[in-house]
Amino acid sequence: MTEELVTLETAKLLKEKGFNEYCRDVINDKGLMMETVFRTSNDLPKSFYSRPTQSFARKWLRETKKLHVEVSYMYGDYWIYDILTIPNHDLVGLSDRPLVHYKSYEEALEAGIQEVLKLI
Template identity: 40%
Template sequence: MTETFVTLETAKMLKEKGFMEDCMAFYTKNVLFKCNAYINTNVLKLPAPTQSIAQKWLRETKNIHICVYNCACGYGYEISKADNGTHITSSVYEGTNDGGEWDTYEEVLETGLQEALKLI
């Protein structure tokens, strides 16, 4: 198993919203480069955190929690306030598969990250 890094589009959105954490990967043009150690974000042109780091950053710095759930149709997400659980939005029947959900956890988390970043 390996960690999934955010897509180029999500990395751009994170940087725009103030993400400044050290990362083990970065994008140069459209190519993802992975490193063996954390690199200072000030050196990187476009840091690419793992999905879980981006999710934690949103929770701890922007008070936005992304919850991934599964059901008979696949995976979906809900976005709420991290401090009190107040519902903000969810992915009801917006997914890419025939059931209106996503086929993998990573696909729906990426979409949830992007939707959460649009809220900021």
């Protein structure tokens, strides 16, 4: 089993919102993925983006932005996510977000991470 890396769209949003952590994996605007000698976003060429694992991106959002993506499995064999503030546990999110039934935990987590990034 391997951990899922964020998508190109999420990697771009992370860089835009200040993500500047060391990552082994990077991706460019053309979708070309590669490994590098652990560099931060600021050390990469303009069209390249750090590509952390979903769990690392989620942790960065918790620790730096005080927002938590919570993924839940639902009866009916689908997944959803919610966004909660830390430490108050207030539910936040885009008011016009439809309730989407995701086919996997990772798909729901990716969508939640993207929404958090759009909120900040």
